[in-house]
Amino acid sequence: xxxxxxxxxxxxxxxxxxxxxxxxxxxxxxxxxxxxxxxxxxxxxxxxxxxxxxxxxxxxxxxxxxxxxxxxxxxxxxxxxxxxxxxxxxxxxxxxxxxxxxxxxxxxxxxxxxxxxxxxxxxxxxxxxxxxxxxxxxxxxxxxxxxxxxxxxxxxxxxxxxxxxxxxxxxxxxxxxxxxxxxxxxxxxxxxxxxxxxxxxxxxxxxxxxxxxxxxxxxxxxxxxxxxxxxxxxxxxxxxxxxxxxxxxxxxxxxxxxxxxxxxxxxxxxxxxxxxxxxxxxxxxxxxxxxxxxxxxxxxxxxxxxxxxxxxxxxxxxxxxxxxxxxxxxxxxxxxxxxxxxxxxxxxxxxxxxxxxxxxxxxxxxxxxxxxxxxxxxxxxxxxxxxxxxxxxxxxxxxxxxxxxxxxxxxxxxxxxxxxxxxxxxxxxxxxxxxxxxxxxxxxxxxxxxxxxxxxxxxxxxxxxxxxxxxxxxxxxxxxxxxxxxxxxxxx
Numbered sequence: 001x002x003x004x005x006x007x008x009x010x011x012x013x014x015x016x017x018x019x020x021x022x023x024x025x026x027x028x029x030x031x032x033x034x035x036x037x038x039x040x041x042x043x044x045x046x047x048x049x050x051x052x053x054x055x056x057x058x059x060x061x062x063x064x065x066x067x068x069x070x071x072x073x074x075x076x077x078x079x080x081x082x083x084x085x086x087x088x089x090x091x092x093x094x095x096x097x098x099x100x101x102x103x104x105x106x107x108x109x110x111x112x113x114x115x116x117x118x119x120x121x122x123x124x125x126x127x128x129x130x131x132x133x134x135x136x137x138x139x140x141x142x143x144x145x146x147x148x149x150x151x152x153x154x155x156x157x158x159x160x161x162x163x164x165x166x167x168x169x170x171x172x173x174x175x176x177x178x179x180x181x182x183x184x185x186x187x188x189x190x191x192x193x194x195x196x197x198x199x200x201x202x203x204x205x206x207x208x209x210x211x212x213x214x215x216x217x218x219x220x221x222x223x224x225x226x227x228x229x230x231x232x233x234x235x236x237x238x239x240x241x242x243x244x245x246x247x248x249x250x251x252x253x254x255x256x257x258x259x260x261x262x263x264x265x266x267x268x269x270x271x272x273x274x275x276x277x278x279x280x281x282x283x284x285x286x287x288x289x290x291x292x293x294x295x296x297x298x299x300x301x302x303x304x305x306x307x308x309x310x311x312x313x314x315x316x317x318x319x320x321x322x323x324x325x326x327x328x329x330x331x332x333x334x335x336x337x338x339x340x341x342x343x344x345x346x347x348x349x350x351x352x353x354x355x356x357x358x359x360x361x362x363x364x365x366x367x368x369x370x371x372x373x374x375x376x377x378x379x380x381x382x383x384x385x386x387x388x389x390x391x392x393x394x395x396x397x398x399x400x401x402x403x404x405x406x407x408x409x410x411x412x413x414x415x416x417x418x419x420x421x422x423x424x425x426x427x428x429x430x431x432x433x434x435x436x437x438x439x440x441x442x443x444x445x446x447x448x449x450x451x452x453x454x455x456x457x458x459x460x461x462x463x464x465x466x467x468x469x470x471x472x473x474x475x476x477x478x479x480x481x482x483x484x485x486x487x488x489x490x491x492x
Contacts, residue, residue, distance in 0.1 A: 003329045005044060005101060008094045015195035016045050018054065018215050021061035022208025027054070033217035035192060038104040038337040039327035039373040047191060050214050052226040055183070058212035062154045062181040063232045065209025070151050070179045074128040077177055081125035084204035088118040088169075088197070095196055099165060100328035102190045104336040104373070105291050107328055116456075117166040120173040120472065123456035127477045128177035133484075142491045149481040151179030152258060153234035156227045158248075159194070160239050161187035161339050162294045168194055170460070170471045171237045171260075172201075172211065178480035180235065181210045183227070188217025189339055228252045235480060238262070239296070242420065242465045260469030260479050262296065262461055265422030266394055268415035269299035270437065272408075273307035275427035279449065281315050284400075286451030287425055289323065289378070292335050293398040294343070297423030297445070297453050300394055301384075302402045303411050309404050313362075313382055316400070320363055323378045323398075335398055337373040344374050347397035353389045354381050354401060364399075386414065408433065416442045422462035423453045444470075 005014055017024040026048035035044045088095065096110040105113070133147035155175040159167040164186060175182050186194035191213075198213050216223045227233055228251035237260040238248055245263040252259060269287055271280050287299040304312050326333035338344055344367050351365055364379030376397050384390065384401040395401075405411040415424065421443040428434060428449070438446040444462035445453045454460050459473035469479050 003097055005098070008097065010091060010094050013091065013094050013098065013196040013199060014045070014192065015199055016047055018048060018050050018058075019195065019198045019211065019213040020054075020058045021064075021212065022202060031218075033188060035102055035189070037101050037373070038339050039375075041372055044101055045192060047215050049219055050216050050223065051219050052222050055214050055223050055226040056230070058183045058214050059154060059227070059230050059232050061209045061212050062183050065207055066151075066154055066181040069181050069207055069210050072179065074131065074177075074179075077179065078125040078128045080204055080206050081121045081128070081173060081177060084201050084206065085118045085121040085125070087200040087204055088114060088121070091200065095165065095193065097329070098196055099190075099193050100336070102192050103161065103164060103328075104339055105328050106333045106336050109291060110328065113163060113166050116454075117169040119456040120166070120169040123472070124173035124177035124477060127174075127474065130474075131178060131477060131481060138487075142489055144488045144490050146486040146488070148484050148486065150484055152480055152482050153180060154183065154232050155180045155235040155237065155480060156183045156185065156233045158185045158224070158236070158238040158240065159187060161189040162291055162296070164190040164193045165197065167239050168197060170456075170476070174471065174476045175235070175237075175480045176206065176210060178477050180480045182212065183233070184211065184213045185216070185223055185227070186213065188215070188220065191215050224248065225251060228257070229255065231255050233257060236260075237469070237471075237479070242467070245467055258479065260461075260471065261467030262469070262471060263422075263465060263467040264394060264420050265296045265298075265462065265466055266300045266392070266418045266420050267297050267423040267425065267443075268301045268303055268441070269425040270411055270415065270427065271302070271304045271308070271312060272426075272428040272430070272433065273305045274429045275308070276429065277308060277312055277315050280312065280427040281319050283425065283427060283449065283451035284316065285319060287447070288400050289335065289398055292338055292376070294338065294396050298394070298396070299400075299425060301391060301415070302400060303405050303414060304402055305411075306404050306406055309402070313380075313402060316402075317363055317380055320378050320380055320400070325368055325375055325377065327373070335378055337375050338397055339374065341374055343396055344376055347376050347379075347395055347399050350390045350393075350395045350397075350399060351379060351381065354384060357385060357388050359384055359388065359401065386417070392418070408437065412437060412440045416440075419464055420462065420466045421464040422466040423447070425451070
């Protein structure tokens with residue numbers, strides 16, 4: 001039997017109001033929006049459409065809380081984060097179900113995201129106690145120079161729909177560990193997991209006002225403008241498209257906010273002749289088909305050296321034929337629905353463009369006929385070329401296009417011929433080549449003989465139009481801190 005929200009062990013994890021200053025809130029008679037299951041288009045919940053005034057209230061609540069929260073000890077903040085981590089893992093079944101129903105990804109993947117998301121809280125709990133300054137040798141022997149690190153202030157966290165748990169914990173874990181209070185704006189398509197996380201954070205003991213959640217689907221521009229215009233918000237972290245990231249950067253200019261922007265990607269996946277074909281196939285399955293191809297670092301351009309091009313194509317075809325498309329709650333499903341109808345339309349356009357320019361579709365090639373939801377067939381296209389639209393744009397769907405290449409120099413040039421630079425992958429048994437190519441690729445992250453690029457202890461972010469700033473790792477907390485220098489005359 002398909003699972004529904006009625007199967008939650010803790011029904012209180014399903015919240016349908018905004019969260020401001022420790023209270024669940026919505027304006028009576030206000031506009032609302034529906035949260036839909038992308039696998040069936042059935043309504044999951046009705047939520048209040050919050051506006052600029054609601055956003056201002058959330059910012060004020062965060063600012064009021066910051067006055068005391070910034071003075072809490074790093075150890076106390078660490079304890080809160082560890083307790084929050086524990087509560088998330090204790091409720092993994094319910095959180096996974098909510099995530100699958102609103103996002104579409106298969107339940108095993110949803111469980112993986114819950115574990116991954118919780119890991120950031122555990123990581124930043126430890127980092128909270130390592131935000132120390134230093135003593136700087138002074139040229140004047142009568143002087144001493146000390147530096148300390150302090151929380152930057154209220155932080156606004158804008159998250160996408162593809163990883164609604166992990167993207168908020170990666171940001172909020174760092175912000176709260178640093179001593180900042182937060183205002184969350186989750187994606188309107190997937191807000192239910194953020195609300196469940198807020199409930200568990202409150203249960204973990206985090207003070208009222210340290211977390212505030214603003215809900216919107218149709219007033220995103222209004223809410224975003226209110227955040228950018230407000231001088232109280234000193235930090236904005238956004239994960240999403242390059243277009244919106246650039247707009248936010250412009251809107252934040254007058255208030256000179258500190259920004260972290262994790263934007264679009266177009267990850268090359270390079271398979272050299274000396275790679276293990278079986279290992280490369282499994283790595284590509286992970287890099288391409290996780291979350292139905294809807295990840296910012298998904299393998300988008302698959303470059304395969306001509307010596308193994310045909311053998312790799314055959315192996316990939318066989319492996320992709322084992323994928324099962326279906327609702328995320330269905331046993332055995334490995335490819336769930338896309339989150340938007342427009343995502344299906346975009347994927348179809350990419351496929352038709354590739355066919356028109358000489359690409360050969362050898363598997364899939366269309367949406368799933370007769371399905372109620374936003375399902376796309378896993379698609380394999382051979383003989384891609386640089387003229388095709390997929391070369392320039394993320395497809396964000398289970399559509400895999402293979403490009404042949406001959407030399408190392410050629411593929412580096414092809415891989416770098418992009419205005420974005422988030423992630424990349426290299427498959428080779430030649431360690432010298434690993435170093436050469438990894439250093440030559442114009443990206444923020446390189447995976448060598450692996451199909452995943454993210455871990456809580458590793459910095460995540462890109463270059464060029466993929467944005468700036470880093471999340472995760474020891475670097476992740478630094479974006480929520482300021483450095484203060486203290487100069488003293490010790491002989492005065």
